[in-house]
Amino acid sequence: MTGSAANENASPWLPVEDREKARDQKIEAVQDMALTLFIEQGYHHVTMNEVAERLNVTKPALYNYFRSKEDILYSCWMSGHERLQQRVGAELGEGSGLARLRRLIRIYAETMTTTYGKSLVLLDDRDLDEINRRAILERKRNLDGLFRKLIADGVADGSIRPTDPRMAAFAIAGALNWIGHWHRVDGPMTPEKIAEDFAQRLTAGLERDDG
Amino acid sequence: MTGSAANENASPWLPVEDREKARDQKIEAVQDMALTLFIEQGYHHVTMNEVAERLNVTKPALYNYFRSKEDILYSCWMSGHERLQQRVGAELGEGSGLARLRRLIRIYAETMTTTYGKSLVLLDDRDLDEINRRAILERKRNLDGLFRKLIADGVADGSIRPTDPRMAAFAIAGALNWIGHWHRVDGPMTPEKIAEDFAQRLTAGLERDDG
Amino acid sequence: MTGSAANENASPWLPVEDREKARDQKIEAVQDMALTLFIEQGYHHVTMNEVAERLNVTKPALYNYFRSKEDILYSCWMSGHERLQQRVGAELGEGSGLARLRRLIRIYAETMTTTYGKSLVLLDDRDLDEINRRAILERKRNLDGLFRKLIADGVADGSIRPTDPRMAAFAIAGALNWIGHWHRVDGPMTPEKIAEDFAQRLTAGLERDDG
Amino acid sequence: MTGSAANENASPWLPVEDREKARDQKIEAVQDMALTLFIEQGYHHVTMNEVAERLNVTKPALYNYFRSKEDILYSCWMSGHERLQQRVGAELGEGSGLARLRRLIRIYAETMTTTYGKSLVLLDDRDLDEINRRAILERKRNLDGLFRKLIADGVADGSIRPTDPRMAAFAIAGALNWIGHWHRVDGPMTPEKIAEDFAQRLTAGLERDDG
DNA sequence: GATGAATGAGAATTCATTCAT
């Protein structure tokens, strides 16, 4: 469920294999491999050569699918964002501000345990050119805005005790983003457990006393 | 109060100045400038040349004070950690687990608004060689351990409601570390205000209901 | 008048067209397109990809008609030379050295206003391998020899005043070759006008005073 | 007399030599060597590596003196132009249009026998970026304008028979530029002889009949 | 201590060319 997309080491180029795999699959394979490496080692320590070798291809082959290394980076971040947005769009649902905030936290936390989710925090937008960077910063702002809005909504509808939405959003987003740093696939808790724990934990202080 | 260390543009080499400034001051100047740039642009986008130029020196001069670029990076992180540790040692004080946790949060939050504090989160230990990296990872573990301990203490002494110290520590540390990403010197809140807000906010859900 | 060969943008591969076009026509189409691009942008700035794209084909298709990029280059030059030679053979005619020189100039000048004519000066033989290069250099020498011979003939038959044929040939050929650099299809003079002007101009100083 | 600047194979880096040579000399050495190679082999066949090796240095050393390969190219062309302009400025002098035209031809012809002079015709402005290219095209236009002006002046003052200055300038400049292609240092004529020959030859047809 | 000069080791990117289909 939590898409371990990037983890298959199965390369579409494995020796004499079926070459009929769609172009899209190759694009995805490149992206997955690159992302995995970016997250493991950091963008600047990953060479195009390494990405290629791990896929049993040579470097120039990658340029059939992406214009540049930076292009891959951008693509990775955007894919991560898209996956998050999709779930948010589908699952945020209705209800009080608090209820929706909890759902957002759950979705966000779960996403943060996937490779693509981690890309949202572990990739550095300063490695992109101005245009791509701006696109990403805007999406980051929107995400932040969503947290603030749900909090403000909650305060308005009485499900959340009065608080500064900006600071509350910072605190929650920080805790969530941090998951990308400490989460390990072989850790003791499933993504769902983590999500459930954080949904409670990060809203415990926000509930009305008389809730 | 906490060092705005990295911000002085005063270079010890400024034109005709007294060249007698102590070696230590120069070391610090290099470190400050490098750190400021690392944080602004990211380690890999900062060249030794740029660090030097900003100090009105030439590149090789830097090698009188640091063995390598990586050495500067390590040094920056360590200085940040030392400053934090110093305050923790001096100010954590006595009291219930909850009380001490709140103090730690305050110290940590304030520190996160300084350039050196940010270095703890914004510098990437993967840019270091194994030895230095391990040294840092250990300190990071210790820091995490401290959070967990205070929480566990609080649970034990009844000041904190029963909770998983590991997850609680992750949530709190995440929220705190995130400050390094969003805080701007010219933002609307002083470091003290942020610290006070977070000390309350991050422990609000931990207090005993009947606290 | 002489082929505006390279200008048709009509590709033999245009969408659903009759694919029965003779192989020779395709060869010519490739050559024309390549030459046009070589002259516009310079050999090294033209990629096989670009040539192919402009013809609505893919790169490897070109290799059905030419062994290599260099092969196209060679072919272009040779075609240009052939066209020139053909006219020279057909139109140089008989008469005094001066009369024949004037005819050569006219032919050469007109040719220089065509894409293929320009190839004689604007393509660089150093981009060819030794074998092809030698073939071209020989033809260039022959061309030069022809100029010198007509001049020497003219001197011998009294139609041209005594002069150094080598230098005279250099001066005339230089002026003519330069046409390839400055001529634009949409310029103010027709090829014929240019040819007529140069035929007079370049021989004005060669006529006997008492001619 | 005319600078054989680029021909010295004396490298300022020759083994253990005097390292005191001025930076300017090194810049010039790089430029000279690069230009020599550009002219011998064509810009695209010359690698930075080759330039460096011939100077007993390594590639990156060149980047201390020029920002890029293109920068060297631009610099070469400009130096050639400057040398020409200097002589033109100093030696064109006064007199009838015809007299001045002859002097220009002499200067131009002599220049064309030097490595730097050849750079004016043998380097391709399309290898430059738009900005540098424009700078060069403007200078080329000015040069052309000078030829036309002197011819027009001559027509006006009666020293030159009525003729189209544009075409006359093309013919003369073409003959002169061609020198850059055929001239060899070990050829049978000295630069001065060539210049004298061309000064007469290229204006022979321009004199008034009754001159 | 400081510098000018140079270098070794990459790293991304390009492109003509080939090959299986």
Add this chain to the structure above:
DNA sequence: TATGAATGAATTCTCATTCAT
């Protein structure tokens, strides 16, 4: 004949680092 995919071989340029002075 045409193509999609891949590759080998450059080539430019960068940068941390060193060294003679």
